[in-house]
Amino acid sequence: MRNSGLWLILCVIAIQFACSKNTESPQPAGESYYYPPLTGTTWETESPESLGWDPGKLNDLLNYVQANNSSSFIILHKGRIVVEKYWIGNAVTSAKIFSATKSMGAFMIGLAQEQGKLDINQEVNTYISPGWSRASASQEAKITVKDLISMTSGLNENLTYDTVPGARWRYNTLAYHRIYEVLASAYNQSNDNYTKAQLWDKIGMQDAFWDTEPGGGPTMSCSARDMARFGLMMLSGGKWNGAPVMTNAAYFQSMINSSQTLNPAYGYLWWLNGKSSFILPTSESFNGPLMPNAPADLVTALGYGDKKIYVVKSMDLVVIRHGSPSNAPVTYALSNFDNEIWKLLMLAIP
Numbered sequence: 477m478r479n480s481g482l483w484l485i486l487c488v489i490a491i492q493f494a495c496s497k498n499t500e501s502p503q504p505a506g507e508s509y510y511y512p513p514l515t516g517t518t519w520e521t522e523s524p525e526s527l528g529w530d531p532g533k534l535n536d537l538l539n540y541v542q543a544n545n546s547s548s549f550i551i552l553h554k555g556r557i558v559v560e561k562y563w564i565g566n567a568v569t570s571a572k573i574f575s576a577t578k579s580m581g582a583f584m585i586g587l588a589q590e591q592g593k594l595d596i597n598q599e600v601n602t603y604i605s606p607g608w609s610r611a612s613a614s615q616e617a618k619i620t621v622k623d624l625i626s627m628t629s630g631l632n633e634n635l636t637y638d639t640v641p642g643a644r645w646r647y648n649t650l651a652y653h654r655i656y657e658v659l660a661s662a663y664n665q666s667n668d669n670y671t672k673a674q675l676w677d678k679i680g681m682q683d684a685f686w687d688t689e690p691g692g693g694p695t696m697s698c699s700a701r702d703m704a705r706f707g708l709m710m711l712s713g714g715k716w717n718g719a720p721v722m723t724n725a726a727y728f729q730s731m732i733n734s735s736q737t738l739n740p741a742y743g744y745l746w747w748l749n750g751k752s753s754f755i756l757p758t759s760e761s762f763n764g765p766l767m768p769n770a771p772a773d774l775v776t777a778l779g780y781g782d783k784k785i786y787v788v789k790s791m792d793l794v795v796i797r798h799g800s801p802s803n804a805p806v807t808y809a810l811s812n813f814d815n816e817i818w819k820l821l822m823l824a825i826p
Contacts, residue, residue: 576779582745626735647757707794770818
């Protein structure tokens, strides 16, 4: 009797210990995410069939993407490659991503702010010499870094004065270019040096480098896999394999949510789906979401010539398209190509 009582006590203790261990050591969020090594070409894959995706409908998507002048197309699910196609070049082929660089620039601004290098609420003239615009000295002195990354500088495309900062949303690439002068001043380093140290090396963007747009402005050149790595880091909330790349969660969330009320579909240099209205770079305004066929929580980096970095947290997806302009009617940042991609992809995913 004494032995059976002791046995019962030991069993109770064992059960309590097991329960305590489960409570104290829960499975970390996102543990099933995969992150490729920082160097080399190793990258785990996952078959569409294992996810229950429809191979036939997925093939319809790939045919459409190929027919629209794409050089590469990647779909990641929880970091693993489900689709990787190259019609021109290969996994290490880099090309200009144009305005998709903007979203990487917004991330770099956030990193500099959390490191105490700058404050987005400070005037641009705090970091670079006055006279960077064609506005008067007093008008220019009121423009903040935040105005540049939310496209509310109040300047026209030629950097002349239009209205007070914050009063009008205008897609202004020439004004946005000044953020790289701000960053170079804040870090006291060239774009190549601070970007490599603060971003590229941390997530393994091995083929990325700074390049020049036809008009003379800065742009990154990246491979499709570089773009996928950046998208995966964004999907992971600014972390890479558990290590924080950006620790400022407040800035990260502000970056991928409406930065102002004039164009709710725009964060800090990120395009946002699922909002009540949007304004295109052409200044045309539309009611409804940016991409009706895509998930409402999609955020995206969009560049001229249909460069795409789509991130969808609710579905654990990153989708990358690199190449020349598609055949869609509009090819300046947003085009009908975006909506058609998501129509076909959503048909393939149950």
